[in-house]
């Protein structure tokens with residue numbers, strides 16, 4: 571019996587590590603490639619290095635940025651594990667550090683020469699020259715998109731606690747418990763859902779109470795994924811990061827929503843504490 575439990579534990583640990591490694595490697599390499607391409611696009615005429623050299627040099631720095639973002643997902647997980655929304659702030663701070671490393675490298679600066687953070691749609695670029703605020707376009711659109719299309723409204727207190735714009739939704743669609751739009755988050759506040767699951771060709775209805783913090787964790791992971799695919803498309807007044815929506819959509823087309831790499835990862839970091847009650 572002891573051996574069986576021990577073997578089970580070992581296999582569980584190995585499996586968990588396998589998943590962790592799979593997500594970490596894929597995301598880190600993706601960050602490296604995005605940063606490498608970004609650096610090649612921004613290569614100055616005065617830079618005499620070959621494009622290959624520019625890519626390789628930026629690639630490994632991008633990997634470092636991607637790895638920093640990846641580490642922030644374990645902080646995001648604490649929102650659910652410790653049932654405390656305040657873990658959203660360090661998640662945003664650390665994943666922004668990773669995104670800043672990527673962006674600095676793409677612009678040909680030193681890895682740590684500037685720190686950029688998206689706070690409620692204000693994209694603050696902090697450097698030794700001071701603070702340069704811009705509007706994050708996608709986050710700004712969410713303030714109109716959520717009330718108009720998701721029947722959700724901003725909740726100031728929850729937004730202040732987590733450091734992300736949080737909207738409350740009253741939708742009862744079980745497939746729509748949480749939505750992330752440009753780093754903004756909408757979470758349902760309905761307590762009871764009738765959720766249908768197919769088990770061995772029988773459709774069973776479950777009534778369950780979804781855990782608010784676990785849904786929020788899932789959506790914060792998507793916000794980190796935004797940072798992890800950071801590009802330096804910005805001008806004096808606005809910045810826009812369209813890479814994550816593009817990568818997410820490509821995944822949806824190829825594998826479908828349920829097998830989407832980014833959904834699988836968000837689910838992996840999310841911890842469900844909800845109890846299922848079969849009717």
Ligand SMILES: [Zn+2]
Nearest residue numbers: 788792833836
């Ligand atoms: Zn999701």
